[in-house]
Amino acid sequence: MNPYWSRIVGDLAPYTPGEQPKLDRLIKLNTNENPYPPAPGVVAAIQEELGAAGDSLRRYPDPEGGALKAAIAHHYRQFGIAREQVFLGNGSDEVLAHVFCALLKHGRPLLFPDITYSFYPAYCKLYGIAFERVPLADDFSLRIDDYLERDSAQIGGIIFPNPNAPTGRALALDAIRALLRAHPRHMVVIDEAYVDFGAESALVLVREHANLLVTQTFSKSRSLAGLRVGFAIGQPELITGLERVKNSFNSYPLDHLAQVGAIAALSDNAYFERTRAAVMQSREELARQLAALGFGVIPSAANFILVRHPEFDAAVLAQHLRELHIIVRHFRQPRINDYLRISIGTPEECAALAAALQYFVSQSNKKEPAP
């Protein structure tokens, strides 16, 4: 270890993001980006902001992001969400980092699934939070009883994405409600990065449960991964705790342009509904096509599917696709080593992927020696 590093640095286990290759004519289905551009009003709003004689860039942005918080609260008004219940961050990854620091460090292990977003253990390392991985069932569903049965006195909190990543499986709201009731003295954090693609949001439970925090992002369903806007919603005192940590770290996580762009994205609900419906339709179509090729497909409520073929090694399949400039994600991890996670692209991208896999499967079958 370099002698100038602080002691903690050598022990970190940093998250590895999916690659962003600089290749032309790439079909990029590896990082769950939305295949559609952001709502047209987003670019227009950012251009208008830039046109304001550069003052937008000369001045510090609103540290509270008040206008964006108000827009998010308004968007979720059917759940009775007020502006004081919204926390903003530079992507929900930053929101989650502050959540781990502000709400999940209690000296007892934080529980999350064994197969889940791999940033969680990275944050635990960073903040020195003990954790325990709770195995998913064989079909990758989350067994809620495993969490309900735990002795509240022995745990430090619970976090998981719904739908889960990288499985795509969604959990019903009743299960989350039961969890909130079983462990009222502990935080239950639901990471809803993919909720808009078909799961039920826990936001409806925020009013009744002081121990619930829901995080969401503009990166996936709003096509704004490059703008870096995420948020959390919970009762006001949770938000106050998060603001204390945020203001001990960076008072200005969201720049002017990000705030303006995110507000514009929220204002175009018709575009949002249209694009998320298109992604969900493509997902079902792709799942059908891959199942017909012999793939096992985990049922997904997200903008990706997790699939495996009983006869072909996932790394070989990923390499074959890569040679055709189609990039998917293969996690070299226990239990999902045989799987590929495929982000849902445009109908044309999905068709190209299905055709490439169909060709590979049929060519390989031909090579099998006759029985």
Ligand SMILES: *Cc1c(COP(=O)(O)O)cnc(C)c1O
């Ligand atoms: C993509 C993702 C996030 C974070 O996305 P940001 O781009 O940082 O907002 C959080 N949780 C899960 C499970 C994700 O897949």
